[in-house]
Amino acid sequence: MKKEKLIEKILELKRKRKAIILAHNYQPPEIQDIADLRGDSLELSLKASKTDTEIIVFCGVIFMAETAKIVSPKKKVLLPVKDVPCEMANMINVEDVLALKAKYPDAPVVTYVNSYAEIKAVSDVCCTSANAVKVAGILPDKKIIMIPDMNLARYTQRFYPEKEIIYFEGFCPFHHLLTPEEVIKAKKKHPNAIFIAHPECRPEVIDLADYVASTSGMLKLAKKLPNKEFIIGTEIGLLYPLSKENPDKKFYHPSPEKMVCSSMKKITLENLFNALENLEFEVTLNEEVIEKAYSAVKKMLEIV
Numbered sequence: 536m537k538k539e540k541l542i543e544k545i546l547e548l549k550r551k552r553k554a555i556i557l558a559h560n561y562q563p564p565e566i567q568d569i570a571d572l573r574g575d576s577l578e579l580s581l582k583a584s585k586t587d588t589e590i591i592v593f594c595g596v597i598f599m600a601e602t603a604k605i606v607s608p609k610k611k612v613l614l615p616v617k618d619v620p621c622e623m624a625n626m627i628n629v630e631d632v633l634a635l636k637a638k639y640p641d642a643p644v645v646t647y648v649n650s651y652a653e654i655k656a657v658s659d660v661c662c663t664s665a666n667a668v669k670v671a672g673i674l675p676d677k678k679i680i681m682i683p684d685m686n687l688a689r690y691t692q693r694f695y696p697e698k699e700i701i702y703f704e705g706f707c708p709f710h711h712l713l714t715p716e717e718v719i720k721a722k723k724k725h726p727n728a729i730f731i732a733h734p735e736c737r738p739e740v741i742d743l744a745d746y747v748a749s750t751s752g753m754l755k756l757a758k759k760l761p762n763k764e765f766i767i768g769t770e771i772g773l774l775y776p777l778s779k780e781n782p783d784k785k786f787y788h789p790s791p792e793k794m795v796c797s798s799m800k801k802i803t804l805e806n807l808f809n810a811l812e813n814l815e816f817e818v819t820l821n822e823e824v825i826e827k828a829y830s831a832v833k834k835m836l837e838i839v
């Protein structure tokens with residue numbers, strides 16, 4: 536089917552099914568363009584929970600679709616490709632969390648939303664890359680367990696020398712791959728550009744950043760700042776919305792070949808069409824997991 540015809544069919548089916556299409560900021564351009572909402576994972580789930588559509592089609596990875604299900608348990612949540620994994624979320628399991636809890640029984644578990652529902656269900660509170668520092672600061676505890684991203688935890692630790700943030704050694708392979716040498720090279724090539732890093736990057740890269748922000752934070756900064764050139768330290772997909780929203784500005788990537796999340800690129804117009812036509816692949820979660828995971832998400836929402 537030709538691309539234009541496929542787009543027409545998707546939009547027609549979306550209306551018929553009373554569905555909403557959500558796309559994460561890293562999705563391929565054609566998926567971002569056809570989506571009703573684009574954003575970071577939690578932002579999308581929260582917006583979707585406020586709409587009256589019966590079906591949510593989540594163009595992203597499984598933990599994002601699960602989060603949508605956690606905040607909208609009555610809605611049907613579909614992922615166009617079955618169980619699209621997140622390599623960071625895959626690094627931790629429930630036993631790992633229980634072992635940390637047993638070792639530090641007084642420390643609350645702060646879990647990054649980039650984790651599976653069963654991990655959220657054994658956590659005290661969730662956080663996102665945009666609010667991790669705020670969540671850790673508001674907790675009165677001197678010892679905090681932060682999972683699964685060690686880079687986000689170590690970034691948060693910088694703000695609270697009086698606290699001890701115990702972390703699990705998980706990481707996003709794509710963000711962790713970015714090296715300080717690559718950033719320095721990009722800075723030499725573009726001396727007028729400022730460098731914005733995602734907190735999933737390693738500490739030596741964070742040290743070189745003018746700003747540290749989540750994907751939505753980067754979009755806001757690019758719009759707000761008077762600067763005309765930016766080096767962007769996150770997954771390559773974000774360059775599309777950045778350039779689209781700021782046609783007068785230039786965005787450079789320090790490692791365009793390495794920082795490509797293959798899972799994020801699995802969604803295509805074809806499988807999006809199939810998802811709407813065949814109502815697949817539905818995200819199902821056990822009620823107890825939804826309830827417990829929701830409690831951790833809700834606590835975060837009360838804090839921020």
Ligand code: 13P
Nearest residue numbers: 575576663664749750751
């Ligand atoms: P945010 O969009 O929340 O910054 O997350 C980045 C990411 O790695 C999503 O998979």
Ligand code: SF4
Nearest residue numbers: 596621622623707796
């Ligand atoms: Fe997971 Fe990293 Fe891909 Fe985000 S970019 S979905 S954290 S592997």
